[in-house]
Amino acid sequence: MPAPPPPQLPAPTLCPLVPADAPACLALDRAALGGLWSLEQWQRELEEEGRPGLGLLRGSDLLAMASGWLVVDELHITLVAVAPDQRRRGLGRRVLQALMAFARERGASRATLEVAAGNGPGIALYGALGFRTAGIRHGYYRNGEDALIQWVSL
Numbered sequence: 373m374p375a376p377p378p379p380q381l382p383a384p385t386l387c388p389l390v391p392a393d394a395p396a397c398l399a400l401d402r403a404a405l406g407g408l409w410s411l412e413q414w415q416r417e418l419e420e421e422g423r424p425g426l427g428l429l430r431g432s433d434l435l436a437m438a439s440g441w442l443v444v445d446e447l448h449i450t451l452v453a454v455a456p457d458q459r460r461r462g463l464g465r466r467v468l469q470a471l472m473a474f475a476r477e478r479g480a481s482r483a484t485l486e487v488a489a490g491n492g493p494g495i496a497l498y499g500a501l502g503f504r505t506a507g508i509r510h511g512y513y514r515n516g517e518d519a520l521i522q523w524v525s526l
């Protein structure tokens with residue numbers, strides 16, 4: 373008799389990130405990006421008005437997140453991260469699209485971000501969502517890597 377199919381995990385739920393999520397954001401930031409921000413920076417980020425953050429959670433596990441700053445009619449995307457064991461399942465696309473829709477509902481007409489020139493998965497995700505490179509910041513990152521400046525119309 374064939375083995376029964378593995379049980380289906382529930383789809384992750386989209387939630388706004390709040391200050392109480394700072395430790396989970398820090399853990400995902402460390403796992404996915406090597407730790408861009410400290411706990412204090414995460415707390416401030418999640419408290420500030422005009423800095424939306426969205427997460428995809430399964431139970432209490434934060435699997436993916438996207439955050440940005442609303443600056444007049446622009447969304448400045450600060451970070452997109454998916455847990456290493458959850459990638460290529462559409463979570464990055466889902467959480468980033470939700471952040472873009474959230475910003476559009478609040479009057480943003482375009483979105484921008486910086487991505488390392490060597491970050492293939494990031495560039496592929498952004499390209500799939502319509503971002504196009506408009507400029508390069510040479511040696512922008514601590515390791516000397518260039519940053520691509522990308523924009524998309526919302």
Ligand SMILES: CC(C)(COP(=O)(O)OP(=O)(O)OC[C@H]1O[C@@H](n2cnc3c(N)ncnc32)[C@H](O)[C@@H]1OP(=O)(O)O)[C@@H](O)C(=O)NCCC(=O)NCCS
Pocket residue numbers: 404405450451452453454455458459460461462463464465466487491492493494496497498500
């Ligand atoms: C970049 C990142 C967020 C992508 O998340 P993800 O959940 O794996 O991406 P998705 O499954 O939603 O992929 C959506 C699309 O992006 C592209 N893509 C994503 N990862 C890719 C990869 N490794 N190689 C090629 N294309 C990729 C594909 O077009 C994909 O669509 P498809 O699966 O239908 O082909 C994830 O790799 C990550 O967290 N990386 C580390 C953090 C980082 O670099 N963040 C970006 C800079 S802040």
